[in-house]
Amino acid sequence: MKLIQLINLFKGEAKVSSFEILKAISLIEGKEISYYLQDSELEISEETFIKIKKYYLDNYPLEYLTNKVNFLGLDFFVNENVLIPRIETEDLVLIALELIKTKQINNIADIGTGSGVIAITIKKKLPYVNVWATDVSLEALEISKLNANKLGVFIDFRHGAFLEPLLEDLSKIELIISNPPYVESFYIDKSHQLQYEPRIALDGGKDGLNFFRKLTMYSKYLKDKRLLLETNEFNTNQACEILSKIGKTKIIQDSFGKNRFILVSNLD
Numbered sequence: 001m002k003l004i005q006l007i008n009l010f011k012g013e014a015k016v017s018s019f020e021i022l023k024a025i026s027l028i029e030g031k032e033i034s035y036y037l038q039d040s041e042l043e044i045s046e047e048t049f050i051k052i053k054k055y056y057l058d059n060y061p062l063e064y065l066t067n068k069v070n071f072l073g074l075d076f077f078v079n080e081n082v083l084i085p086r087i088e089t090e091d092l093v094l095i096a097l098e099l100i101k102t103k104q105i106n107n108i109a110d111i112g113t114g115s116g117v118i119a120i121t122i123k124k125k126l127p128y129v130n131v132w133a134t135d136v137s138l139e140a141l142e143i144s145k146l147n148a149n150k151l152g153v154f155i156d157f158r159h160g161a162f163l164e165p166l167l168e169d170l171s172k173i174e175l176i177i178s179n180p181p182y183v184e185s186f187y188i189d190k191s192h193q194l195q196y197e198p199r200i201a202l203d204g205g206k207d208g209l210n211f212f213r214k215l216t217m218y219s220k221y222l223k224d225k226r227l228l229l230e231t232n233e234f235n236t237n238q239a240c241e242i243l244s245k246i247g248k249t250k251i252i253q254d255s256f257g258k259n260r261f262i263l264v265s266n267l268d
């Protein structure tokens, strides 16, 4: 497809619907394009067209094109510095909300907040809860802060790895939630879908379990807390074995019936 053809087609317009652009590509290429997305207004720019071409030819995620993801009814800004929030993580948040209410929890932390979906959605739905959120990536923290501002919630954002940025407040925190990087390295290397997402958000090492192993180094701080973690459906048992150094583990399924979450706790 000639980019210039496409640009000429929309000349003079400041914005155009993503449906219209995809229709135009389809016409120029003479092929059907199957796509799903919520239609959005896109800025007309060379950058937009380059991205659309990458979407069409090379699996570039639509969410990075439209810079938008709806998560449990809230609109979040996303770009290539953050993981595109997944539908399974909506289940994680629903489970966390239930837990917070039934166990009367007031202080929670989200480790590896990325776009901020977990921390911000919980704060939005249960405003009385104090929420800390961390990320090792400064670029990701910028996006989560932007989303918190946009959605009008206060989150105590901290920069750093694992529990390091929270150590001084850890005694207050009752529940730690995380969707950590848990994909096996080789899987990312061969995946077309994951190539545009930050490697640091996905890469769990050779067997996908590095984050869980490192977390157990903090077990002395975690004995009296609850941990709710998202994991890879294929190695939940191994993850539980590792996490049993911290406390009793319980596997919870996602709405697709896959083993996806682990609750770690010595409390009732």
Ligand code: SAM
Pocket (backbone or CB within 6 Å): 082, 083, 084, 085, 086, 089, 111, 112, 113, 114, 115, 116, 117, 118, 134, 135, 136, 137, 140, 160, 161, 162, 179, 180, 181, 182, 200, 201, 202
């Ligand atoms: N919470 C977001 C979500 O569910 O969509 C993003 C999850 S993404 C799978 C993992 C996030 O953890 C990334 O933003 C990444 O930068 C961050 N991260 C990776 N290693 C980390 C570590 N050791 N400590 C804290 N954050 C980490």
Ligand code: GLN
Pocket (backbone or CB within 6 Å): 086, 179, 180, 181, 182, 183, 194, 201, 202, 203, 230
């Ligand atoms: N669920 C994501 C995927 O399979 C992985 C996210 C993560 O590593 N936490 O693509």
